[in-house]
Amino acid sequence: MTSPVVAGALTRAAYFVSDSTGVTAETLGSALLANFPGIRFIKHTIPFVVTDAEARSVVAAIEADHAADLDPLLFVTVKQAAVRGVLAASKAVLIDLLAGHLTELEQALGTTASEQLGNYHGLGDTDRYFARMRAVEYAIEHDDGQSSRALDQADVVIIAPSRCGKTPTTMYLALQHGLRVANYPLTDDDFPTEGLPRSVAKYAGRCFGLTTTPLRLSQVRHERRPSSRYSSLEQCTIELRRAEDLYRRNRVPFLNSATKSVEEMSAVIMQTMKLRA
């Protein structure tokens, strides 16, 4: 996907090349590039580059971008020295996210690396696989208060008004960390009472609340039901105020999701609920 160069804007190609999924190269590389907001980057993630031939096809793509004045950057997480060598011969600036640190580690540990890199997740990691599968199925069953069958087994119960981010956060905690997370929507029915909704009250100690800003909530709800009472700024303001009162009255820890990513919310929840292994 080479896009045309935008006149005026400085544009560079950025390749994230991995012998595994490329997620780490893409995440760390993008985090690094986020420090250069003045430059536009056309990003390409290329996973499973394990042979010289695969590396050469990456090099070919880089040459094309180079010819198009996109001065490619090349972020690499590849363990095979031979493959890295092919990539290093390209016209790109190479940022090796692994090799250097591996050398530091060999010195620190006084032993040589086994080149098993990439096996960290994947092959044979059956326990983690089971845990994640169970956790995701648990999350689906207990999403949006649909079931309370195994609520007693929840590591966390996320409570919040509709559209504050319960579901994506729940799924992330299940997938990334194998945690059993239920979530329960707070509706107008839940507010007359002082306490937590009956079905989650038993698990008050495991409840975590989400809130957001009325403007943001209204914006998100418009996505679903444009210009409805549900998405009106007035209704959103009332629901959020009531939810936050409920959290405080019942000593339920909570966070504001308005400016946080799913990853950040999940990390805060794990830290607050002491779920970090």
Added chain:
Amino acid sequence: MTSPVVAGALTRAAYFVSDSTGVTAETLGSALLANFPGIRFIKHTIPFVVTDAEARSVVAAIEADHAADLDPLLFVTVKQAAVRGVLAASKAVLIDLLAGHLTELEQALGTTASEQLGNYHGLGDTDRYFARMRAVEYAIEHDDGQSSRALDQADVVIIAPSRCGKTPTTMYLALQHGLRVANYPLTDDDFPTEGLPRSVAKYAGRCFGLTTTPLRLSQVRHERRPSSRYSSLEQCTIELRRAEDLYRRNRVPFLNSATKSVEEMSAVIMQTMKLRA
């Protein structure tokens, strides 16, 4: 969680310290450590270390592990030089996963970093947030063939016999990449016919199949229904053979999930279906 040192086995503490969620530090650090299978690592992930005080409490934990002969390693993704300075003064071997690369980038780009690191996901990234939320909700609605309401909007339809890994892979693609993924279970009813199940046949071009090994499938199914026909090696063998025949007859690309992580399966699916942006 400091565990007792196992007699004989070489054990080291490993800290993953970040000014953000710590996911990148933990993933890359663990991938690096996976190269040293002879050493046991007691891992600690500490997110949101942004103040000197927070850094000093990390240093205190490190000193304790050092006193316990756990010779700590410290993997750091922290942008603030001051905070990194506090951590660097600890008794741990410091592996800085960012600072060095940032310097390389500043040279390559001929400009200085803005220190906005961490803003890559999170603050203001509203579009990505909406995309993920929609994708996760889509995945839940269209999980396990429960709905075909918006099947026409699917980026991928994952088909497989029960317990081959459809659901976690679906959720990962939705959460990590914001893709609309439906999944559909292949049951004995689907096999008499030559073609794909009626409800997904229209979308044959978007179907991707999963298979696994009979032994693995039987093992996974035992988790759910011990010693049932459903989990018997014989039944698993038949279902997988029929599923693979179905994939081949209908030119549905497929992969074997037995030795792959959710991340790896997702990357293969995106690559095969050309969904990598």
